Amino acid sequence: MSAELSLRVHSRLAEVPAAWWGSFGSPDAPLSHAFLVALEETACLGEAVGWIPMHLLFAADRKAEPFGAMPAYLKTNSFGEFVFDWAWAEAHSRVGLAYYPKWVIASPFTPVTGRRLLVPPEIPYAARELMLDCAIEAGKSAGVSSMHWLFCTDPVLLEAPMLVRRLGCQFHWHNAGYRDFADFLDRFSAKRRKELKRERRQVSEAGIEVQRLAGNEVDAETWNRFHALYRRTFDKHGNYPALSAAFFRRVGETMGEQILLVVARRKSELIAAGFFLVGEDTLYGRYWGAVEEVRSLHFEICYYQGLEFCLERGLRCFQPGAQGEHKVSRGFVPTATWSAHWIADPRLRGAISRHVEAERLHVEAYMRELESRLPFKQESEC
Numbered sequence: 001m002s003a004e005l006s007l008r009v010h011s012r013l014a015e016v017p018a019a020w021w022g023s024f025g026s027p028d029a030p031l032s033h034a035f036l037v038a039l040e041e042t043a044c045l046g047e048a049v050g051w052i053p054m055h056l057l058f059a060a061d062r063k064a065e066p067f068g069a070m071p072a073y074l075k076t077n078s079f080g081e082f083v084f085d086w087a088w089a090e091a092h093s094r095v096g097l098a099y100y101p102k103w104v105i106a107s108p109f110t111p112v113t114g115r116r117l118l119v120p121p122e123i124p125y126a127a128r129e130l131m132l133d134c135a136i137e138a139g140k141s142a143g144v145s146s147m148h149w150l151f152c153t154d155p156v157l158l159e160a161p162m163l164v165r166r167l168g169c170q171f172h173w174h175n176a177g178y179r180d181f182a183d184f185l186d187r188f189s190a191k192r193r194k195e196l197k198r199e200r201r202q203v204s205e206a207g208i209e210v211q212r213l214a215g216n217e218v219d220a221e222t223w224n225r226f227h228a229l230y231r232r233t234f235d236k237h238g239n240y241p242a243l244s245a246a247f248f249r250r251v252g253e254t255m256g257e258q259i260l261l262v263v264a265r266r267k268s269e270l271i272a273a274g275f276f277l278v279g280e281d282t283l284y285g286r287y288w289g290a291v292e293e294v295r296s297l298h299f300e301i302c303y304y305q306g307l308e309f310c311l312e313r314g315l316r317c318f319q320p321g322a323q324g325e326h327k328v329s330r331g332f333v334p335t336a337t338w339s340a341h342w343i344a345d346p347r348l349r350g351a352i353s354r355h356v357e358a359e360r361l362h363v364e365a366y367m368r369e370l371e372s373r374l375p376f377k378q379e380s381e382c
Contacts, residue, residue: 005134008057008066013037016057016069024069024118028279030107031071031114034254035277039108042247049242050077051108052101056138058131068119068131070105074144080242082111082322083150083168083339087355091348092145099145105135106150109242111170111322112277112284113337116152128156136162136342147342157340164341164353167360169367171325171332173307173318181308184331192329192375199296200304206294208264208271210305215252215259223248226261226273229289243287248275262305264290264297274301276309283310285320303330329375334367 010016013036021033029035038044045051052074057066078085081104089099105116117128139147149157151168158165178184185193203210213222227245234241251259260276260283272290276283288302303320310318320327328334343349 005130006059006062006064007134007138008059009138010055010057011053013040013053013055013071016055016066020057020066021069021118023120024067025115025120026280027071027118028114028282029255029258029277030110030112030279030284031118032255032258034258035251036071036107038247038250038254039243042244042250044243044247045073045108047076049240050075050079052076054103056105056135058134067127068117068123070116070118070131070135070149071107072103072105072135073108074101074142075104076100079240080109081106081148081150083148083166085148088146088343088348088352091351092345095345095348097145097345097348101142101144103139103142103144103147104150105148105152110277110284110286111151112282112319113151113153113170115154116149117154117156125156128154129160132156132160139342140344145344149340151337152340153338158338160340162342164343164349164356166339166341166356167363168337168339169363169370170319170322170335170337171327172335173310173320173332175310175314175316175318178311180311181304184307184311187377188331188375189377196304196330199299202296203264203294203300206266206297208266208294208297210262210264210300212305212309213261213263214257215261216256218252218259218261220249222261222263222270223252225270226263226275226289229270229273229291230275230287231289232291233289260306260309262301264294264301272297272301274305276306278313279315281316283315283318285318299330303327303332307331325370328370328373331375333374334370336367 018033040053054072054074056070056072058068059066092099117131224245227248231241258278260278262274263270264272275287276285283306285302285306306318343352
């Protein structure tokens with residue numbers, strides 16, 4: 001492979017054949033062709049929300065088919081990213097520089113960890129370094145203030161000397177080979193195990209029936225009802241519900257068993273539901289909505305049903321969404337996440353580097369403190 005790559009920029013992922021995108025190392029559900037195209041074609045992205053698709057495809061030369069990609073978006077705000085950088089925007093403003101537009105490489109509105117350089121496993125490290133160099137040159141040519149690879153796991157990004165690494169914390173569940181949910185609960189202290197069982201009983205005692213459905217098992221009426229619940233919950237908390245009913249119907253049709261909808265009904269009325277993405281070895285919890293408050297129903301829909309699904313399918317990991325310390329007492333472990341950032345201005349790059357290093361120490365201390373709250377048995381209880 002030559003020392004220079006050919007770069008193509010696509011403003012619509014539908015311009016890229018799904019077979020090409022799938023050949024770039026089989027992207028997991030949150031970065032799949034079907035998921036990202038659905039976001040673009042159902043009015044969830046664009047200038048109105050500040051997520052403007054500008055996907056990067058890399059080829060050995062102009063005549064060759066692409067061998068890799070980065071799912072990239074020109075951003076005119078920091079909405080829907082979950083790696084908070086408003087202080088960085090303010091720092092740019094103080095020295096007379098514009099922070100927006102910037103380039104973000106991630107799945108929109110979806111704070112899940114994974115690869116951001118989409119390439120087949122046989123692509124060598126050196127070629128991935130070339131992809132990064134090529135992307136940064138494109139960022140310079142475009143005049144963006146910065147480039148951000150969010151929640152990335154790629155070694156080439158986390159080891160690149162020109163990028164600033166930023167530590168974050170989420171709460172993930174890891175499958176230790178549990179036989180079933182009861183086996184998982186057996187790891188808990190007796191007090192906490194009793195509390196979790198009580199939470200699950202509270203739902204059934206409220207006369208609520210819970211059902212898990214694959215995307216292609218959900219009819220249009222149910223998707224529309226879920227969307228209404230999702231909007232209601234977002235509005236209640238002062239958040240912007242970016243996803244349309246058409247988006248949910250679309251991914252249900254096109255992604256099938258990569259979508260999981262957990263629904264709760266009382267006397268046939270759908271009163272709550274949770275939306276998940278099913279990856280190759282990971283379940284991703286994303287959205288929840290409810291029409292009324294029922295004790296412990298959120299935990300049942302968003303956590304316990306997801307855990308049972310993982311155990312039944314043999315999935316390795318469950319990422320139930322960003323933030324939420326209450327997950328710790330339910331067996332979700334504080335887990336480090338990383339993002340990588342290229343800052344164009346050298347002065348600000350140095351200042352931001354110092355900031356994230358100080359921040360890292362606080363995040364590590366925060367994670368250690370939360371680990372002490374995990375509900376699992378002490379050795380003396382085993």
